[in-house]
Amino acid sequence: MKPPQLTLLRSTSLVAAVCLAGAPALAQPKTGESVYRSVCMACHDTGVAHAPKKGDAAAWKPLIEEGQHVLSAHAFVGVRAMPAKGGDEKLTLQEFSRAVAWMARESGGDWQDPDAAMMHRISLEAEKRLDADIRAKQKLKAELHRQDQRRQAR
Numbered sequence: 001m002k003p004p005q006l007t008l009l010r011s012t013s014l015v016a017a018v019c020l021a022g023a024p025a026l027a028q029p030k031t032g033e034s035v036y037r038s039v040c041m042a043c044h045d046t047g048v049a050h051a052p053k054k055g056d057a058a059a060w061k062p063l064i065e066e067g068q069h070v071l072s073a074h075a076f077v078g079v080r081a082m083p084a085k086g087g088d089e090k091l092t093l094q095e096f097s098r099a100v101a102w103m104a105r106e107s108g109g110d111w112q113d114p115d116a117a118m119m120h121r122i123s124l125e126a127e128k129r130l131d132a133d134i135r136a137k138q139k140l141k142a143e144l145h146r147q148d149q150r151r152q153a154r
């Protein structure tokens, strides 16, 4: 007969195994296609406001030539009529970048889901872009301040 401790140990590790199997499934980032369908499709299927349409190889060619880290980062922080994160606050940079890669693949490119090294490059590029945005806003703020002081001095 098995000692009771062993049985207990076994059932505990079974519970642990079930929990471990469940946990990553919940934390798993969404696939590019599922993000596309739930968030990006609204604009990138129709091409509203000149959004590059999914499958339009001619529209995607110059974008793909910008490079995966550059395009993913710039789209994530928002560019012209393209809202930051495609308008979905909950999207992570990785999920967003997977959606970009998926759209690029559907439009003549060969981009893969970004690996750790590519994610790092995308993140650095996004930070660089945000720093430039912050500097532009600070410049605008300083200009407003100067104008206000001039009016007050009159």
Ligand code: HEC
Pocket (backbone or CB within 6 Å): 035, 036, 039, 040, 041, 042, 043, 044, 048, 049, 050, 051, 052, 063, 071, 072, 074, 075, 079, 080, 081, 082, 083, 085, 086, 087, 096, 099, 100
């Ligand atoms: C509300 C509409 C809208 C949604 C939703 C949207 N986009 Fe866009 N997107 C645009 C528009 C409009 C442009 C074109 C911007 C321009 O060039 O003026 C664009 C451009 C882009 C570009 C090219 C950026 C560049 O540098 O020219 C990428 C990449 C992109 N979107 C990815 C996505 C992804 C991924 C999603 C979903 C997570 C998404 N978009 C959701 C409207 C949208």
